[in-house]
Amino acid sequence: MSPPSRAEVVVVGAGLAGLSVATRLAAAGRDVHVLDAAVHAGGRLSTARVDGFLVDRGFQVLNTGYPRVADLDLPALDLGWFWTGAVFRVDGRAHRVVDPRQHPGALPDTLRAPLGGPLREAALGAFSARAGYAPVSRLLAARERTAAEALRAAGVGERALEVFLRPFLAGVLLEDQLETSSRYLDLVWRSFVRGRVGLPAAGMHAVGQQLADRLPADRLHLGVRVTGVESGVVRTASGTTTAPVVVVATDPDTAAALLPGVQGSAPRQVTTHLHVLPESPWPDPLIVLGQPRGQLVNSVVVSDAQPAYSPDGRALVASSTLAPTREADVRAEVAGLHGVSPGDLDHLTSVTVTGAQPAAAPPLQHRRPVDLGDGVFVCGDHRDTPSIQGAMASGRRTAHAVLARLRGGGTSPGAPSPARA
Ligand SMILES: Cc1cc2nc3c(=O)[nH]c(=O)nc-3n(C[C@H](O)[C@H](O)[C@H](O)COP(=O)(O)OP(=O)(O)OC[C@H]3O[C@@H](n4cnc5c(N)ncnc54)[C@H](O)[C@@H]3O)c2cc1C
Structure with a gap:
């Protein structure tokens, strides 16, 4: 259905x-319409079916330690779980x-x-306890440095850093120099300490689809690319919608192109290769980490955590590199990590995602302003943290700010909204 010529609120972007934003405004009885260039809702969380297998667009997981998971109906997602931890190899032996x-x-x-001995493991335990249970306000007030500096200062030691922490975190942060802000590291680690990670039975796309399903069908307009945004006006190839409130909820680079004053980001990228094995080589659903001199950051039998990803009990393996790679470049490495022969791996497909998530280098710009003034708002993971949590938290903040404006209270452009994630 085409967007209307007038609405109370237009949201550009149907990612998380x-x-x-839109589900909160609709629940508050507001006339909100969502426009998205893609043919599906959910933005960067998308899932395809390839030869019967569920293939997410890049390996990603839902972490129930995220505070905004409270907005989701987790039982309806029918999550299959990974164990919190990882397998890594030293001299060929798996630990x-x-x-x-x-x-x-x-x-x-x-x-x-x-991992370097009991003292190092105790240091890792102490780091986890602090990140998991100290108040967020204390974590965000702690001295900021890079993630690598913070882990060294915590005393985890070089061995644990190289064989375990660096590849584990590289798969999450999508960078392996660990140059990310220590404050974001604390928040990420906190979510692992407090939650579990899982995959929905219908693929990661189901997370966004669940939110989209809460909107009346005539409020979501897919396949509509927005070409211009001004105060009170949204332009698309097929026409114009006027609205006193416009929320730009796109990826950061599109937001920067549509809105003067919003900066793009240094996007992280990832290439994921999908293979099929006759059966899983592992007894437990654990992520397998790449090795220090390898190209892979991790390789994961996703069907061990969520059997619904496979149509027939064969094992689906997702293996990721930070630099773009060809399947032939990594096949032997994938096989080595899983202790199988390269010939056992049946290549299903590969995907490179260039704008996977924005960087979170120091200084962490957490909770950037969402109210740009004149009825224009901006939200997305680039306003909070580069994650499902950050996207949903920024949406929540923005919804509160929009509702305040519509009630006539308003917020000053640039002022932090009262709603905190
Ligand atoms: C491979 C990969 C792995 C990841 N792993 C994890 C993970 O394990 N855990 C985690 O927490 N996060 C992970 N993330 C990050 C997480 O997916 C994102 O932070 C989050 O989904 C961003 O949501 P968003 O709503 O801010 O933006 P997006 O999902 O990018 O939504 C923006 C929407 O705007 C639309 N749009 C863009 N331009 C226009 C236009 N001109 N007109 C109309 N619509 C437009 C797009 O089509 C899109 O639907 C990963 C991301 C990727 C890609």
Whole structure:
């Protein structure tokens, strides 16, 4: 359905941020319309079916430690779970490190894992306890440095850093220099300590679709590219919608192109290769980490966590590199990590995502202003943190700011909104 010529609020972008705004405004009885250039809602969370397998656009997971998971109906997503931890190889031998609170039976393996000795493991435990249980206000007030500097200062040691923390975090931060802000590291680590990571039975796309399904069908306009935004006006190829409030909830570079004064970002990229194995080589659903001199940051049997990703019980493996790679470049490395022969791997597909997430280098610009004035608002992961949590939190902040404006209270452009994630 075409967008209307007039609306109370137009939201540009049906990713998690835009949907988080729109669902709140619709629930408050506001006349809100969402326009998205893509043919599906959910933005960067998208899933395709390839030869019967569910293939997310790049390996990603839902972390239930995110505060904004409170906005989702988790049982309806029917999540399949990874264990919190990872497998890494040293001299060809696989070792597993697992959160002992979830799986006490794996504690002996975790204690024996070559991470530099008991003092180093204790330092990692202390780092986790602080990130997991100190108040967020204290984490955000802590001295800021790079993630690598913070981990060294915490005393985790070079070995744990190289074989475990660097590849584990590279898969999350999509950078392996660990130059990301220590404050964002604290928030990310907190979510791992407090939550579990899982995959919906219908793929990661289901997260955004669940929010989209809360909107009346005539409020979501897919396949509509917005070409211009001014105060009170949204232009598309097919026409113009006037609205006293416009929310730009696109990726950061599109937001910067549509709105003067909004900066683009240094986007992180990732290439993910999907392979099929006759069966999983592993007994437990754990991420397998890349090795220090390898190209892969991780390789994961996603169907071990969520069997619904496979149509027939074969194992679906997602292997990611930060630099663009060809499948032939990494096949032997994938096989080595899983202890199988390269010939066992059946290549399904590969995807490179160039604007996967914005960088979060120091200084972390957490909770950037969302009210630009004159009825124009901006939200998205680039306003908070580069994550599902950041996108949804920025959407929530923006919805509160928009509602305040519509009620006549308004917020000063640039002022922090009263709603905090
Ligand atoms: C491969 C990959 C792995 C990731 N892994 C994780 C993970 O494990 N955990 C995690 O928390 N986060 C992860 N992320 C990050 C997370 O997916 C994003 O931070 C989040 O989805 C961003 O949501 P958003 O709403 O801010 O933006 P987007 O999802 O980008 O939504 C923006 C929307 O705007 C639309 N749009 C753009 N231009 C226009 C236009 N001109 N007109 C109309 N519509 C337009 C787009 O089509 C899109 O739907 C990952 C991302 C990727 C790509």
